[in-house]
């Protein structure tokens with residue numbers, strides 16, 4: 001992003017903030033040449049992501065739908081909607097560099113990876129939705 005004052009191309013990010021209900025990242029930047037400070041806004045550009053479902057059919061990625069599924073997994077535990085938005089932002093930013101198609105399984109696996117560390121209860125609940133368990137053994141392995 002070019003400096004608005006001296007047109008130098010190099011700037012460093014001094015602050016990033018997620019705003020607009022998780023849809024936009026605001027960055028404060030400082031020109032590395034003249035020190036001029038300016039603000040840029042980045043929209044998460046994921047509206048054209050296609051999700052390939054188990055049966056091979058495709059549908060547009062639906063952030064709200066995924067968020068609802070994660071919220072369900074969090075039911076009865078005290079989670080904040082903001083935490084889930086942060087999680088989705090992380091996933092969507094990662095997606096931007098990986099083409100415009102993804103399998104629903106990959107989305108599920110990614111969510112599980114994020115839940116695993118900090119939210120064990122939600123992890124198991126979400127897993128029970130996204131993984132089709134072959135039997136009780138699978139479920140035990142997952143919890144263990």
Ligand SMILES: [Zn+2]
Nearest residue numbers: 003006031034
């Ligand atoms: Zn400058």
